[in-house]
Structure formats: structure tokens, C-alpha cells
Amino acid sequence: MAHALGIPLLLGLMWTTVSQGPWASAEEAGDTVSDIPTVQYETKEVYRPGPIGFMFRMTCLFIHMVLPQPFPEDTLRQVIEKKFDFASDQRSPESVFLMVQIIAYELGVIICAVLGLLFVILMPLVGFFFGLCRCCNKCGGEMHQRQKKSGPCLRKYFAVSLLVLCILISLGVIFGFMASQHQTTRIRGTRELARSNFQDMKSLLNTTSEQIKYLLNEYDTTKMRAFSHLDGIKSLLGNRILEQLKPRVVPVMDGLQDVAEAIKKTKETLVHVNKSVETLKTSAAQLSISLQEIRGSLEKTLSVPECTQEPAAKTCDNIRNSLSQLEVKPKLDQLPSLDKQIQSVDDILQTDLSSLVQKGNKTFNDIPQKVEDQARNVVSDTKKTLISIGSSIYKIHDQIPIEEKLSEIMKSINKSESYINSHLPSVQKYDSYRWLGSLLICSLLSLIVVFYLLGLLCGTIGYSHGATPTRRGFVSNTGGVFLMVGVGISFLFCWIFMALVVLTFVVGGNLEKLVCEPYQNRKLFRVLDTPYLLNKNWEFYLSGMILNKSDVNLTFEQVYSDCKEDRGLYNTLKLENIYNISEELSMEKHIESIHQDLDQLTVNVGRITLLDDAGRQNLLNFSNLDVDKIDFSAFLAETSKAPVKVNLLLYANGLEDKTNSLSSIYQTVEAFQQETSDLGERVNGILSSLNSTQDFLTNHISTVITEEIKNYGDVLVEYFEDYLTWVDISITYRVASCKPFATALDSTIQVFFCSFIVDPMNLFWFGIGKATFLLLPALIFAVKLAKYYRRMDSEDVYDDMRNRNFGLHKHYPKLTV
Secondary structure: OHHHHOHHHHHHHHHHHHOOOOOOEOOOOOOOOOOOOOOOOOOOOOOOOOOOHHHHHHHHHHHHHHOOOOOOHHHHHHHHHOOOOOOOOOOOHHHHHHHHHHHHHOHHHHHHHHHHHHHHHHHHHHHHHHHHHHHOOOOOOOOEEOOOOOHHHHHHHHHHHHHHHHHHHHHHHHHHHHHHHHHHHHHHOHHHHHHHHHHHHHHHHHHHHHHHHHHHHOHHHHHHHHHHHHHOHHHHHHHHHHHHHHHHHHHHHHHHHHHHHHHHHHHHHHHHHHHHHHHHHHHHHHHHHHHHHHHHHHHHHHOOHHHHOOOHHHHHHHHHHHHHHOOEOOOHHHOOOOHHHHHHHHHHHOOOHHHHHHHHHHHHHOHHHHHHHHOHHHHHHHHHHHHHHHHHHHHHHHHOOHHHHHHHHHHHHHHHHHHHHHHHHHHHHHHHHHHHHHHHHHHHHHHHHHHHHHHHHHHHHHOOOOOOHHHOOHHHHHHHHHHHHHHHHHHHHHHHHHHHHHHHHHHHHHHHHHHHHHHHOOHHHHHHOOOOOOOOOOOOHHHHHHOOOOOOOOOHHHHHHHHHOOOEHHHHOOHHHOOOHHHHOOHHHHHHHHHHHHHOOOOOOOOOOOOOHHHHHHHHHHHOOOHHHOOHHHHHHHHOOOOEOOOHHHOOHHHHHHHHHHHHHHHHHHHHHHHHOOHHHHHHHHHHHHHHHHHHHHHOHHHHHHHHHHHHHHHHHHHHHHHHHHHHHHHHHOOOEOHHHHHHHHHHHHHHHHHHHHHHHHHHHHHHHHHHHHHHHHHHHHHHHHHHHOOOOEEEEEOOHHHOOOOEEEEOOOOOO
């Protein structure tokens, strides 16, 4: 597993990837064309050991107590520089100082190892001499127990202490067995772990080719957008030019149209006023005749004698005085004729100004169609250029032998997978031997605990307070024998247990502190990234191995971090130092031809005449018509008067129509005066604006067209800039994301090596070491306690007072059949 998924394999896979040129990855580039295909990986990023994890953490705390110093980066660098060879110059000051540093760092391990070795050496010797001593009836071997007042208390103390120790030893055995079982279970699951990692890497490789093809094929989408842009040149470019000119042209053309309407309205008004005045003049003459007749008739009537007599005389005088009001008040015959002005307007209307304005509008609105007609060849050439650019972009896939590289990488992965699958049975076989050995150790320790517990059980149950040491029962004696058997087995095997504990402790503790922990906090990568450390000729090892350029700052930590963040290999490995995809996708390289085609796009809209000379002369004539100089005051003065000096409605309701006609003419003349008061100024202003706008169209329209053509081309080019930028950034950051390689490395070191091997091994020596160490006080208490359970050969008794023998002495009871 470590061979296939370790750093050598990871670097090997990366080297195979780039040895003939890079293939790459991608990251988001703002608004992209669309998202590239992705792949879902099977391997979990986080491994959780389960409930046993707290035991692993407890072991790590103990290791941190023994090795409290931080990771020795400088010391490890010096060791690697010497290639772990200390024999060649061991007397040099540097080697001595390095050894002192190593010893200082490993001081806690050395002390624990020395104590363990002393245990290994002394326990067999102590057991040997202890056995010889007991054979000589020494060291508790004499089957005689002296009576003491504290005997019952000591017996209980020894029993309780031994029981507590048995419980603690059992916990250590449980820890050891759980660690061994956990390791076996996890190793059996290694095949699935390896399979998922290899499957993830295969999925990555299979998807990489699809991703690159997808990116290149997306050019068709951009090309179609560009074609649509070119096909819509009439609306996109022509209308845009039109929109730029409208703020200047439209107000002028609207003003001209208003003037044309004003000319027509002026004629209509003049004709209406002139006809109305002539009609009123005729009516006024008839009215004057009728009034003279009425006045004569009234004067004749007032001359009768009755009008000279009172009381009618006064009334007749009043009537006679009012007869002077019976005359036509308005002097309509004094109003000037409007025939001259009407004739002038008729002459002006001989030229159809509205038609000329519409003609100017049509010429102006035909600009988009002229743009489309003149751009046909350029559009066709540009489309051909876009097709040729697509062909060159598609060739990028052929220039990078992607399929060949992926095939080589796939072969390496398949070879590694075959290696793992072929050796996993052997690993599991050897692990089964390890598991059996661990089971044997746990069984022996459990056997010792069982003997101690049986001894406690039998001794406690069979013990009788009334029985003397020489008369103890069979059950109690059996309990003592069990205790001594446990002591004997302890002496026989505890030193072997401790030797195994010391070995696994030294190895496992250092692996935890020097590999697992620095790998997790990435300090191990910092050591490997030390310039000229792994190769004296290379400043940076990875860049020298992958890029053949050791001066490129490519580090293990940076590669691992980028892969953990699911970035692409191209950016992660800085493959631009071998094959610069940005240059291949250079905007200038591919877009220059588009600019060359668009530079040929010239739009000549010709001379746009908003109003020809006839129309201008028409405006000038209307401006010189002096309509505003008509004596409107005379018209208003006469038409505002009543038809007669007196209100004729009192005399004859028939005059009401004439009164209404005068009022209508007055209103018409008044409105006409207001409309024509500034007509000349308006016409002159429109002529000035027309001249200014015509001058702009003649001299500056080419500038507007050139600017809009540039903007139109920029929009077209922007499609390809966005596409090429998207492809560049996608290939650089997202395609071939190397997360499966970081996951494979984590699976190798952090999961398989540290979680499956080192952590269970550390928990195993922690549990077995604790149990083995506790065997020492346990056997002492067991030996002490056995005296209180076993049947003695002699005992202390009191002689008869009559024999005058005071005190205790040995007594050997007679044997009875």
C-alpha cells in the first residue's frame, strides 16, 4: 500500500503527466461560457477511527509527555543531509553536536527505553534468584507463618490491592486486544481504500480528456454568437450609427416638418380671414342702407304733431337723440386686403416642403441598409477567419498528446493497483500472524490475571478465621497455589512482554512525532522543501524532478495545499515553465486576424442631404414673407367693435349672426397673430440648426462611423477574449484537479500508515506496557497474599504454663492416617 500510494507514486504520476508536456486544469473566470464537466470522487476526505479514537488520543498525550519538544526541523534536515550516516565523521564537532541534539530530543524515549531494558534484564534474574531462594526455604519459601496481630488487616490489604491491580491489568489487556483487532479490521479494509483511491484517479484521468475537449468544442458556441453578431450588422452597427446621429438630426427634421405644416396653416388662415372680411364688408354695406332707411322712417314718425305735445314730447326727444347711433360702427372697408400675402404663400407652396423633408428623412434612415450592403464582403471574410481560428484552436488538443499521456498515467495506476492487489494477501497473511502473536500475549496476560483472580476467589471463599495455618482447607490452599502459579508465569513471560513493548514504543512513538504529527500540520513538507536538501544540485527538489528547472519555486507544501483545494495540475505544478498554454491561447495571436478583417470595414453613406436647395429657398421665402408685419391691430380693432353704436339686439335680433361673425374673425386673427409673432425667428433658427447639422453630417459623420465600427469590432472581439480567457483560466485552474492525488497521499500516510498501523501499535504497547509494568507490584502482592491462603507445614503455638515455657514456638502436628 505504501509503495503504491506513497510520495514516490504521487511524484511518479505527476512526472509521467508532464514529462512530454503539460496537460492542465481550470478555475472560475468570472462569467464563463458554461461550467466544465466535473467528477464525483468515492474516497472520503476525512477518516474517523470511531469510539477507539479517544484511546488513540490518550496514547498521543502520553507520547507528548515523553517527547514534549516541538518537531525538530533543523535536526532532521541535518540528519537527511548526512544521509543518516554518522559513522564516517562521528568525531567531528558537527556530528557530536547533532548527536547531542538527537539525544536531547529523544531523552524521554531513552529514559523509558532504559527503564524497560532494565525491566527486561532484571526480571528474569530476579525470577531465577527468587526461585532458588524459595527452594532454600528463604524469601517466603518456608511453609511457616508467624502469627501477627496485623495479619487480618494485611491479608485484606494485599487482597484488595491485588484485585485493583488485576482490574488495571485487564484494562491494559483490553486496550492491547482492541488495538490489535482494530488494526486487523482496518487492514482488511485496505483493499477497498486502495480501490476507491485508484478509481478516483482513473475517473480524474478519464474526465480530463473530456474536459479539454469540452473547452475546445465550446468555441463553436462562441463562433455562433459571433456569426449572429455579424449577421446582425445592420441593426447592431447601422442602427447604432443612426442612434448616434438622431440627437442632432431628428430635432431639425421635426422642426422642418413643423414649418411645412405652419406654411399650410398660414395659407388656410389668411384665406379664411380674407374671405370673412370681404363677406362682412358686403354685409356691413347692406346693414348701413337698412339702418339709413330705418332712421329716415323713425325721423318721419317723430315729426308728427303728437311728438311735440306733452307727455310724448320728452320721449320723442330721447328717441330722436338716439337715432345717431343707428349707423355701422366697424369701418371694415378700411382693412387692408390679404390677397398679396395669400399669393406669396401660394408661390411658396408650389414647392412641397413636406415631401422634401420626407426625402431627407429617408436618406438619413437608409444608413443601416447602406452599412449592411457595404459590409457583406467583410462579414464573409470575417466568418472565414473565425472558422480558421477554430481550426487552430482545435489543433491544441492534437499538439498536446493528451491521449498518450493519459494512457501512460493509466498504465502506471493499473500497475500500482495490480501490485497492491497481488501483495495485499501477503500483508493480510502477515497481519494474521501479528494478530495471533498479539492474541497470544493478551492470552498470557489474561491467564496471569485469571490465576490471580482464581487465587483471590478460592482464597477468599476457603479462608476460615478459626483454622490455624496448618489446618487451612483445600479451597484456601488451592487459592494460594493459583496465586503462586500466576507469579511463576509472570516471571517467565513478563520480560518478553516488556521487550516487545520497548521495541514498539521506541518505533511507534517516534513515528507519531516524526511522521504522523508533522505530516498533519505540514511541518514535514517544510523539511522536504529545504533547498538543496534532497539533491545537492537542485534548489527545489520537485521542480528539478518534474520541470527540470530546479530554480522554480515548486514545493511539496504548495503542491499538497493546492491539491487539497482541488486545483488543477497545470497551475499546481507550474507547468507553464514547460508549456505555456497562455501563449498558445494568446488573444493577440488569434484576434489579430479578426482586427485585420474589421479594419477593411469602411462604410460610406454618401452625402446625406436633409433638405435640398429648393427646400432651403422655400424656407427663406417664407421667412421673408413678413406675415408678422400684417396690421393685425387694425383687424383686431375693427373686429372687436359691435356692428352698430347701439345694441341692435334691442332693435332687431336678425343682426346677431353678424355680431358672431365679427367675434369669430377677431379670435382667428388674434390666434394667427400669436402664431406668426415669432415665425420668422423660428424659421431662421431652424435654418441655422439645419446648416449646423448638415455641416456635421458632411464633415464629421465619418468620425462617428469609424468610432462605431471600432465599438462594433470590440464587441465581436470581446466574445473571443472572454472565450480564450475562460479556456486559459479553466485549463490553468480547474481541468485535471489533483485532489485525488492529495487524497491518495492522505490515504497512504495519514490513514493507512498512521491510523491503521501507528495508532493501533501505539495503543497496543500502551495497554500491554501498562499491564506488564503492573505485573511487578501484582506478583509482590500475590506472593504476600499466598502466605495467608496456603496450608503451612508448621505454625506458632503457646506451651502449657505448667511447663513454664512462655511464648510462641514452632509446632509440627502429628500426621494421622
